[in-house]
Amino acid sequence: MLQSSLNSQLSFFQKLRNLDYILIMCILLLGFISSLSMYSTDGGEFLFHTKSHILKFLIFFPMMILLSFFNIKFWHFFSYIFYLIILISLVWASMYGVKASGSQRWINLYFINLQPSELMKVAIIACLAKYYHRIQLNKINSLQGILISCVILILPVMIVISQPDLGTAILIALSGLVVVWLAGLNIKYFIYSFITLLISLPFAIAFLKPYQKTRVLTFLDPDRDPLGAGYQIIQSKIAIGSGGLTGKGFLKGTQSYLEFLPEKHTDFIYTLFAEEHGLIGALFLLLIYVIIIYRVIRVGYISKSYFAKLFCYGYGSAIFFYVVVNMAMVLGLLPIVGSPLPIMSYGGSSMLATMIGFGIVMSAKIHHKQLIA
Amino acid sequence: MLGENFNVKKFQIVNRRMFIVGIAKAVIFTGIIARLFSLQISESKKYKTLSDKNRLREWRLPPVRGQFLDYFGNIIAGNLKVYQLHVVPEQVENFKYLMLRLKEILSLNDQEFRKIISRKNKQKPWETLVVSENLSWEQFAKINYFLHDLTGAKPVLSISRNYPYNETFTHVLGYVSEASEKDILNNEIIKNNHVPGLKVGKIGLEKSFENKLLGTNGVQRYEVNAYGKRINQIDHEDGEPGEKIKLTIDTEVQKLSNKLLKDLAGSISVMDIYTGEIIAMHSSPSFNPNLFLFGISQDDWQLIKNNPLKPLVNKTLSGLYSPGSTIKPIVALSALENKIVNKNFKVNCTGKIEMYGQTYHCWKKKGHGVVDMRDAIKQSCDTYFYEIARKLGVDRLKKTALKFGLENKVLQDTYEIEKKGLVPDTLWKINNLGKGWVIGETLITGIGQGYMQTTPLQLCLMTAQLANGGHKIYPKIVINENDNTLEEIKNLMEENFKNQKENKNSLAEATEEIFSINKEKKYETLYENFENINIVKEAMFASANEVRGTSFSSRIKDPKYQFAGKTGTSQVKRITEEQRALELKTIEIPYNERDHALYIAFGPYKNPRYALSVVVEHGGSGSSMAAPIAKKLFKLIIDRHKLREKIRTKESLKA
Incomplete structure (x- = not known):
């Protein structure tokens, strides 16, 4: 108890000293690189996307630092409320939200179009981390434990699928599942559900929307319809492949400059980067993400509280999923599902969610000795 | 205690499981890196090409x-x-x-x-x-x-x-x-x-x-x-x-040819008798080729297609005509060369001749009386040529005709539409008509009727090769830098002429060479005895310039322009006895049954340089219709001669 009282009374400078500076450097570097990439997608001019992206970064990065000064106890306390607020706004967005390109997933907050499903990616980790923090080990594999965690997991996923937004739903599900796995759910349940999934897959496909079915088929054979659904995959592969070892040079990516590349601001920003900077650039960017993931997990490792540990492990794995799903998609290894690359991709909600996640991680770092009852 | 124990276990589980997840992450990241390598290094070339294909058009x-x-x-x-x-x-x-x-x-x-x-x-x-x-x-x-x-x-x-x-x-x-x-x-x-x-x-x-x-x-x-x-x-x-x-064409002469044959169907060819250059080649009527550039309109096309004078037919190259009397110089030459007759051989023309139960008419009903070879060519006496053709036989005639370029494409492969015509002989008839040759056919072949068919350009070449003293020439319409110059040609001809005089037996050899595929241009002599050519040429001069010559009325007295020639009238339809009795004038015969008018000529007579042939379809007689055209042409051709030579010397200096 002495320790905890000590930790709860960290002075401002102690907190400042406890920040993970390598992580901060990496995030700043990503912010810088993403701003340059955005500048390139705007055709080498200082236009809307670039300005907006830089502005968002300049708002959300200090916000992240600010959030990290909150004690990790606060986050533990706040987790369920956070989850519930986001869940309610998900339902709100699905019913009254802003419609765009066939799906209804945004809430108009006047200064920003908020996408609650992005925030849910972080909220579900926090929620599950608190849940597992509070129950006994022997309850984890009990029927009650499994049922509650399933409800926490399935509820937001179903709502997001119905928006429809398959990509985000998958990422929410993966983020949640990895926490459930880390908490120690018996591996047999994973095997059972995996087999169930395989069996039900043909039926699930029958329920997919036509455009989603096309995406899956197109992924299996991109040349099926090179000017239609396969276009994005083919053009993305051409862009990355033509980058070669050293790339075509900053602002010289012909594939994106001449608008062969779709969604270059958002989901395909890595393609643009790999085209302009080649394998060297692509690996460098990948390395930054690897460092970030490593630092986040390391924070978890040194954390004394179970909540902080599980959250950091979960969030580190979630970032890994975001990065892998996005890269595998633009490299033609996965079907096209909308999934942004954290911080690199244009999009306020995504950056906000990512920064909140980092904020909690940073708070865990500062208060890593803090115990939570 | 129990709770704490559980807690320790909880931490162990989460750490152990994180370790497993960490390994899985490393594996997956390795997969991503491998994919980057395969796209950006291994297959980079392929994608670079695809990228260029994308962006470059x-x-x-x-x-x-x-x-x-x-x-x-x-x-x-x-x-x-x-x-x-x-x-x-x-x-x-x-x-x-x-x-x-x-x-x-x-x-x-x-x-x-x-x-x-x-x-x-x-x-x-x-x-x-x-x-x-x-x-x-x-x-x-x-x-x-x-x-x-x-x-x-x-x-x-x-x-x-x-x-x-x-x-x-x-x-x-x-x-x-x-x-x-x-x-x-x-x-x-x-x-x-x-x-x-x-x-x-x-x-x-x-x-x-x-x-x-x-x-x-x-x-x-x-x-x-x-x-x-x-x-x-x-x-x-x-x-x-x-x-x-x-091209070798002179636009001015070509233009005049167009003018002279305006509203007529026919053909004009003019040729340099040494170099074989075609100076004018016209088939009338013509049509405006600019109409075809942007797709001809249906109306214009119908107008051209349905014109009875057939503008679409190139009459100079693919129009086949019986040569009529224009063949007579070759018939006479053949008879002389084969020593069937000499130039003093005489025939009494009574206007017709009975042979093998058939009557063969001379164009002059009253007859020409006693004529020798010169008179016979000059007045174009048919009876005389019936007689020497009979003596000569069609096979020997064919040999001479072939030597002078008949039944052979004048411009070889230059025009795919060019026709080679026909010079009949006994073998040809057996092979193609399955019937034996009849002597009567020899007679009408002797005056250029019957099976024989020539193109106007062939007649022009034939005339040119007579005019240059009996040397083979190589006609052309496109100027080729590598061709022999005029001097070279004249020298070669001179040489051949001397050799011929010295060794008369070389003819057999020479003949073979003509038909050989040997590409080298030799300008061989086409005669056995030089005198024979002169006899024929002199008779053609008489025909054009002496009283009672068939084209006397179209003569030019000035020696600068003076030309020699031979008229021809080629029957389109066999004349029946009744028609002959009627003595119809050309104008009274339906257009399609009128005779074709032909004329061949070379000039200037003293020092010949150009040969020409004129054909006017259904024009009546050669002397009234074709010869006057030749007269107008010669005036211009000779006038343009100096200009032409100036260009030639310039060109040769350049070379």
Whole structure:
């Protein structure tokens, strides 16, 4: 108890000293690189996307630092409320939200179009981390434990699928599942559900929307319809492949400059980067993400509280999923599902969610000795 | 305690499981890195090509067609800048609307409009559709004015064939028109350089020299965006223009030929008797080749096609005529060469001759009385030639005729439409008609009737080879730098002439050489005895310049222009006894049954240089219809001689 009282009374400078500076450097570097990439997608001019992206970064990065000064106890306390607020706004967005390109997933907050499903990616980790923090080990594999965690997991996923937004739903599900796995759910349940999934897959496909079915088929054979659904995959592969070892040079990516590349601001920003900077650039960017993931997990490792540990492990794995799903998609290894690359991709909600996640991680770092009852 | 124990275990589990997840992450990241390697290193080349293919588009420009020049360097087939309207259907959002607007602006009629639509349906959507090949300046300006409303329409400046002399050279040059599918399939060079709307030669020299004339495409390379919009021009390569082709034709003589045969059906050929250069070659009536450039209209086409004088037939090269009396110099020469008769052989002409139960008439009903060879040629006495043909026999006649170029294409492969005609002999008849030769057929062959068929150009060559003293020459219409010069030719002829005199037995050898495939031009002598040629030439002089000569009325007294010649009248229809009794005048006979009028000539007589042949279809008699034309031609040809020689010496100096 002495320790905890000590930790709860960290002075401002102690907190400042406890920040993970390598992580901060990496995030700043990503912010810088993403701003340059955005500048390139705007055709080498200082236009809307670039300005907006830089502005968002300049708002959300200090916000992240600010959030990290909150004690990790606060986050533990706040987790369920956070989850519930986001869940309610998900339902709100699905019913009254802003419609765009066939799906209804945004809430108009006047200064920003908020996408609650992005925030849910972080909220579900926090929620599950608190849940597992509070129950006994022997309850984890009990029927009650499994049922509650399933409800926490399935509820937001179903709502997001119905928006429809398959990509985000998958990422929410993966983020949640990895926490459930880390908490120690018996591996047999994973095997059972995996087999169930395989069996039900043909039926699930029958329920997919036509455009989603096309995406899956197109992924299996991109040349099926090179000017239609396969276009994005083919053009993305051409862009990355033509980058070669050293790339075509900053602002010289012909594939994106001449608008062969779709969604270059958002989901395909890595393609643009790999085209302009080649394998060297692509690996460098990948390395930054690897460092970030490593630092986040390391924070978890040194954390004394179970909540902080599980959250950091979960969030580190979630970032890994975001990065892998996005890269595998633009490299033609996965079907096209909308999934942004954290911080690199244009999009306020995504950056906000990512920064909140980092904020909690940073708070865990500062208060890593803090115990939570 | 229990709780704490559990807690420790909880931490252990989460750490252990994180370790497993960490390994899985490393494996997956390795997979991503491997994929990056495979795309950016292993297959980079492939994707670079694909990327270039994405962003670069080539626009092929039509090649610049080579020009035709006459002997004096005047352009007789050139190129003109034209304004065209192109549309790429693929790039047009609303094709129907665009076409309707264009129809309105260009005031196209329904027929033209339908033609464009059907052409559009035939080609691929990304191929350029040439809506109009030749916009007037007004239309061009109007299009540019409305351009904002005509997205997808591209007014362009292009070039097109142009024939400045209209119909004057049509049968020499032929014409060009849009390449058909067959043209593209049959010619690799056209295929490689094809752009929509490309014009290629359809007939004549335009077709024969297609590969030289065509040239190669220019290329414009643009960077385009994903929507096919040109962003900027990367580079521009000019195509190789087609070769210039210089002809031996003299435009002035050609023009006069056109004028002289105006409203008549017929042919004129003029040739240099040493170099074989064709100075004029005209088939009348002609037609305007410019009409074919942008697709001939149905009305114009019907007008040309249905003209009874048959403008589409090249009468000089593929018109087959019985030579009539123009063959008589060869018949006489053959008889002399074969020593059947000498020049003093005489026949009494009574106007007709009875032989083997048939009557053969001389053109002169009253008869010519006693005539020798000179008189017989001069007055064109048929009876005399019946007699020597009978003695000579058709087989020996054929040999001489072949030597002088009959039954052989004069310009070889230059024109695919050229016909070789026919000189009959006994073997030919057995092989082709399955019947034996009848002596009566020899008789009518002797006056150039019957089976014998020649083209006007063959008659001209025959005359030229008589006029130059009996030397083989090699006719040509295209100037080739490597050809022998006039001096070389004259020297060669001189040499052959001397050899011939010294060794008369070499003829057999020489004859063989003529028919051998030996490509070297030897200008061999075609006679056995030089005197025989002179006898015939002298008789032709008499025919043109002495009283009672058949073309006496068309003579020129001035020795500078004086020419020798031979008339010919070729029967189209066998004259029945009743008709003969009627003694109809030409004008009283239906057009299609009138005789063809022929004339061959060379001049100036003292020092011959040019030979010509004139054919007027259904013109009546050679002396009244064809010979006066020759007279007018000679005046101009001789007047132009000095100019022509000036060019020749210039050219030889250059060489």
